[in-house]
Amino acid sequence: MSSIPPTVPELAPPLAAGGLPAPAFSPLYQQIKGLLLQSLESGEWKPGESIPSEMDLAARFRVSQGTVRKAIDELASENLLVRRQGKGTFVATHAEQHVQYRFLKLMPDRGDADTEGPAERRIIDCRSSRASAEVARALGLRSGESVIQARRVLAFRGVPTILEDLWLPGVTFKGLTAQQMSDYPGPTYAMLELEFGVRMVRADEKIRAVLPDAEQSTLLQVTPATPLLSVVRTSYTYNDVPMELRRGLYRTDTHHYRNELS
């Protein structure tokens, strides 16, 4: 039989472009995904902007459109990119109209988040501070390193419902003020994208039932005997770098934390 020549094209030095493709022997589309991640991380494409078309990227990386597509598919499934048919592929942002408060899973018992309108925010405190051992561990810092610490109350329809404490690495978020947190009319994560170029792409939460201390119960206007949900969240930017520690106390008499399992 006549042997058919392999279909593999002369694939020039595979990915001569700078940047080490992770484990060196991963599938091509994984390497492409890594390169796309680098471009996202470096800010080549900013939140809300569109990235080049699949064809353009295929030409740039010297691979087929299908390979680029598979890389983009994974990034889209991880919520880093958003595809819009006929328009292009866009860098995900916390400032989206219809996915606002992506990380907030507290829902009103009656009605839905949309009809409830945006939360009213009251900033209690926002100051530069030193990382405790616990905060340092969560943020990948050393104890005593600079952090921005903030406390605020979120209210829905005038009812204080969430008390939040935030800790952010001081070196990255230097200059963040209560004014900024209070002024921006949207998710804080969207403000951090805009003002500091840091995007939270993933988070872990540890949830417990607790009783508030005196100060907490006062701020939430509940009795100290009211059980509350404690939600400790660590948020990560690209490459699993922790960028925020947040502790929320949620009232769950009018709201509930909604989760989907599969």
Add this chain to the structure above:
Amino acid sequence: MSSIPPTVPELAPPLAAGGLPAPAFSPLYQQIKGLLLQSLESGEWKPGESIPSEMDLAARFRVSQGTVRKAIDELASENLLVRRQGKGTFVATHAEQHVQYRFLKLMPDRGDADTEGPAERRIIDCRSSRASAEVARALGLRSGESVIQARRVLAFRGVPTILEDLWLPGVTFKGLTAQQMSDYPGPTYAMLELEFGVRMVRADEKIRAVLPDAEQSTLLQVTPATPLLSVVRTSYTYNDVPMELRRGLYRTDTHHYRNELS
């Protein structure tokens, strides 16, 4: 110019096989996905078994392997199927070795779920009953219809940690006994697969912080002032048919509910 004939093959009456492919004009791979779902639902392939190879399925449905692959990809991403390279594609089951207790998100604060060993179960109650309005709504029944109601305590290392109340549609789970629940050495969901052929593929949870009543605090051996996590779960089998309502009370002094956001 010479016009090139279209690449579309003579695709026989598209999917003459019985069963209405949802909205009639969905993508081919979605229709294939629907047919695969029917086979899963009808029990043609049972939990833990392998399904036919992609090539076989492609021949059966008269489509290309790539189209079958995309259908399987989606079912795998929804945890209905599990791919194993070199071996085949398998029907997911709650009896898996390494994904036991898929729906249980309560983790020990120190160590991990593996080192903790399996939970000890104590069945408090298991009897036939009538659906209250609330239970009926959750299970898609009418008030007063037959339900199996059960209550049990799960302990880790001898410490009672979870108090669960379960409600199951009586017509589907007729004959379920405390003995069965107690004897089966694994997740209850695996037992329900084996004994009743019902597989839970998805669930919703509503989480709150609550205080236990007298009976609950006794069963969990905590004071009535101990805040607990209330986790109300509705579990669904194929086609979003609700098949279980479960309310868990979790102690969160030694454990926490872990969630990942993206």
Add this chain to the structure above:
DNA sequence: TAGTGGTCTAGACCACATA
């Protein structure tokens, strides 16, 4: 009309598992 992502096909080769 042109450009984008979405679907579908076809065929080749690779990596892994089993016999």
Add this chain to the structure above:
DNA sequence: ATGTGGTCTAGACCACTAC
């Protein structure tokens, strides 16, 4: 050695969006 799923390519057509 054989069969499975995994990767990669290539090209065609479809559906949506904007101009």
